[in-house]
Amino acid sequence: MAATQTQPVGANPGVRPIDARPGTLKLLLANRVAVGAGLVTLGFVLVALLAPMLSPYNPAEQHPEAIRVPPFWSPGGSTRFLLGTDGLGRDLLSRILFGSRVSILLGVVVVLLTLVVGACLGMLAGYYRGWVDTLLSRVVDTLLAFPFLIFALAIMAVTGPNLVALVLALAFKGWVDFFRVARGDVLAARESEYVLAARGVGASNAYILFGEILPNIVPPLIVLAALRMATVIIAEASLSFLGIGVPPRIPAWGTMVADGRGSIATAWWIATFPGLAILLLVLSVNLLGEGLRDALDPRMRR
């Protein structure tokens, strides 16, 4: 009690261990599953970028003399077509390598679009409340009550399979999740004392929203973006499987599974390999997202 003179407290590290928390990156790297998932995801991205160099054949090239050739390790297979060929004699490996492009491209475009739209609207609604919030929240409630597949079927039936319509169909409901996360976090942050203190020193609304609040709500949005990516890839594959997604001339995994569906009993490889590609990519993106969430979650920090 007598020692009440002020001394430089920051220079005295003995009181409490300073910075005992490991950084986000360190936590992520310590998570072996997340690192593995990240490497696999990175592998898929590289494949998508380098598809023309990696593919042994043009994915559209037909080999009439080699229809439904099994993979090389099966009887009747050859190393000419490592994963075999489909019903038109096209090389499955080349088509799978090229198929990664549309999945990843659509995933990235749709997620970025929905992230920006959803986060901006959510921040506005959460910060300004009032009629903006009421209006947007009712729109979101309506969209949530709307079955995605029926809406996507309707859009794609009207426009026919084309990429722009597909992006819009996938993004139509996707921004809702970002909206809800951003709105809720801003709602909590706007009442916090650090925001009041910033207002107290004279900060403007725009400064508070983007300079003070935004940095605090970015981590949950990143996690959501990673998890949404997996959902979008699945949705695109589902629509392509139904024949209303990616246009037929572009190789896509969903379309390939649909193509092989009829001959699954006689030529199992045509549907199985693209199906495995979907599984592997979606699984690794999801695991990476979960790893990010664990690394960014303050409750994981000791």
Next chain:
Amino acid sequence: MNDAPRALVSVRALRKHFPQRDGFFRKTWKKAVDGVSFDVREGKTLALVGESGSGKTTVGLMILDLLAPTSGEILYRGESVSGRRGRDWLALRREVQVVFQDPYSSLNARRNVGEIVTEGMCLHHIGDGPEERLAMARELLERVGMSASALNRYPHEFSGGQRQRIAIARALSVRPKFVVCDEPTSALDVSVQSQILNLLRRLQREEGLTYLFITHNLGVVEYLADEVCVMERGVIVERGSVDAIFDAPREAYTRRLLDSVPSLDPGLRKLRRV
């Protein structure tokens, strides 16, 4: 009262009623603050005391113009605080600052101490460029008892008392005249509380600051305040100088508050008397 320093802040018949939904259609009003008037004299400390829920923090937020009053008036140097825009609003922001109760939520976890302390300087064009502002921030940190090396660190690297020092440095960064201290020691360890109180008292002396000190802890009040207003359920039930309130409390409510002062405070009392 005429020979006393003039009032820096005057609060007149201040009311804040919050709407409350009572049942499905009926709307009632929670009278958080219901007709409060007081003056804070320049260079002095007025303590606003009361239990939680008595409306004292609401009064503080209204004086800071962070919450709009239902009715009544707040004057700063004779001019109204509310309804200011543009330059007038900024001018008030520079003169009036706040130190909040919880130094864990009052510092933005994603900004380093340098950014936190220089933010107000940037907004008010104090200092010439980032270099000079950082130099000023370093000096400020040393004045509040922190090492200048704190500048590049983040709030989570510091203890509660250290964080409160950073919050005080932020408040002082715009060279205010009037500081609302909203329970600045209530979230801190007992051993740290008196350090922060000493710091606040020293800074008041050095800068000629005027404080509105909001607290439920009468021990703190005796140590720091010149005058006391006791609030209960939105109104002031007793007011007077510190000695008058402590030596002869008239209200039963005040006596109850006095009795609740924990055993630390004989120590603080002694400190004050020395």
